Amino acid sequence: KQEVTQIPAALSVPEGENLVLNCSFTDSAIYNLQWFRQDPGKGLTSLLLIQSSQREQTSGRLNASLDKSSGRSTLYIAASQPGDSATYLCAVGNQAGTALIFGKGTTLSVSS
């Protein structure tokens, strides 16, 4: 059974720092991996989607990498801002047409 783990559970950084969030999964035979942002009491905002054949995706200050063989993904946030404060969720799709399996998330706090 696929399990997704995110480390750290919480992270506090001053504004301007670059940071890395980690995600690991137990079954490397994935279809895709997706990073989401969730604000308190709100739904999900999709940040980056990486297909199993891809190694990384970039969007603005965000860069996500995928290493299927080791079962790891990282989300890199450059020049963090207070507006980046949120919970970041990593989710894995095992097969086409199936639900995503989520990690517990990393709660990020960026202070000004």
Add this chain to the structure above:
Amino acid sequence: GAVVSQHPSRVICKSGTSVKIECRSLDFQATTMFWYRQFPKQSLMLMATSNEGSKATYEQGVEKDKFLINHASLTLSTLTVTSAHPEDSSFYICSASRRGRGATNEKLFFGSGTQLSVL
């Protein structure tokens, strides 16, 4: 981009009542929708998979008679929490898989969630 609308966004009800949550795909047809539940500071846990025109598939430990799912059309799935109790208080969120285009799970689209509070 694809939009999934979920209503209501927040509901407070008395213990013993039933609550219906709607999930609509606004600009695409969704043969499959997924319902998740999220407790505070926990991950999203899959409750059930809803397929248009057929019975939902429930995850282990989810009571099918308590959480009724109906997917009567390609754009609407509903989750009804029957005889709600305080322990059912949670954040419920749906997602929809776009139909066709080969890779049906290339990207799932999520509703904005429903915060249920049972008194």
